[in-house]
Structure formats: structure tokens, C-alpha cells
Amino acid sequence: MVAPNGARRTKADHPALPVTIAETVETAHACHKAGAGALHAHVRDEEQRHVLDAGRYRELIEEMALKVPDMEVQITTEAVGRYAPEEQRDLVRALRPKSVSIALKEMLSDGEQDQARRFYHWTEEAGVAVQHILYAAAELQRLFELCDSGVLPDAPLQLLFVLGRYAKDQKSAPQDLDPFLEGLAQRRSRSQEIDWAVCAFGAAETKCLEYAASHGGKARVGFENSLWNADGSVAKDNAERVAEVAARIGL
16 A cells, blocks of 8 residues: 555655645556555645545545546545544545544544444444554554454454654654564454554665565555655655565565
């Protein structure tokens, strides 16, 4: 999966970072040819600010269906300090996307666990695939507790482990994955199917994704998390990052 822009970086950070729908679709097409099977999509307003806008997302999904039909589109509900859980839920209900990433701690940040339970069970019934974003091993354990208590539906899990987001200078390292792997190992006695992936901030992105792949995980790569190739050079564009990682993990 390619994450070509994220919520925070702009063209001031890299001129090839896509901010319009047309640019995002063009980038997705290039990344698909380079080896990416899915797009993790953020949409921006005219000032390049991240927005949870159902209309903009709908336009992006429609354009992707026309121009890159074989590439899955995953939207995000990322709050970036601007959006409440209710607004995040409203976006998903209005759009009914095939796939969405949701940070567990953001969805539970208002303490409305009953609202979260109804929402997560609705996504399962509506056929909306939720990838749960987790920033620490403690969040993984919390997620398992929510599964056991029925807040999350009894269904296969899609997880994204985020490495380096809260590290000094947002620098990740392969061993940052180990606590998550330990948490997964403790859960192996259960029959629940778990599909997991990794994204990693900073110049060690490639090494982290190689490490994840060697342990059975999937990779999310792109300018949302890192601008750098494995040799420390700044990548020309997202497709270059995808190509490098795809080659390293044998795709």
C-alpha cells in the first residue's frame, strides 16, 4: 500500500507530494505500476490542509475507479487534532467506503464506548473493511480486550502498526516492531484471523518494512511517513519509494 501524502506534509516538504485529487490519482497510477496494490488516501482543501470531506473522497474514489480500477482505495479518518470521533464516524457512514483506516485511540478518545461499539458493528454489517491503526503494543492489547468484550465485532482483524510516530525526531527502527510481534504471539492461541501491516517514519522506513515482511507482515510506504530511500537520498517521488520497497521484499 502506498500512502503518498498523509495529513501534514505539503509541497513545501517535497514538490512531488500530491495534494489535489488529480495529483493523487496520477501518483496512485505510477505507484500501482511500481508495485503498490492499494492507495491510502488523504484529501486536502485549497490550502493543502487535510480534511474529512465526504464529497472530495467520493470524487477521488470515482476517479480512481476510472483511471486505476485495479487499485484498492482506503480512506482515513485521521483527526489531526481537528476532528472529533463523532465527525470521523459521520464521514464513514456518509461515504460507506470499501476500506478505511481508523486510529483506535482516536475513536475512543471521547469515552463514548457504546457509540464506538455501534459504529464498529455497523461497519462490519455494511461491508466496510476497517484497518485499526495502533501506535504502541499497549494499544494492541487494548484492542484485543475490546474484541473479547464485544466492543469490536467477532471478525477478522486488519491492523496497522505505526513505528516512530512518537519517537525523537520521528525516527523509527526495525526493532520497534518487536513489542507488537510479542503481542501477536500471545494471541496466537485464538482462532481470530489477523492481517497486519507496518508503516514507519523516518529514513529507516525501508529497513523497517523489510523486517516486517520477513515476519509475515505487509508494507505501507510513501511520503506520508518518509521521503528517504534506503541509502539516505531523498526520493524523486512516491513511485520510487514503492519500487525500492517492492524490490526489497520480493514483490
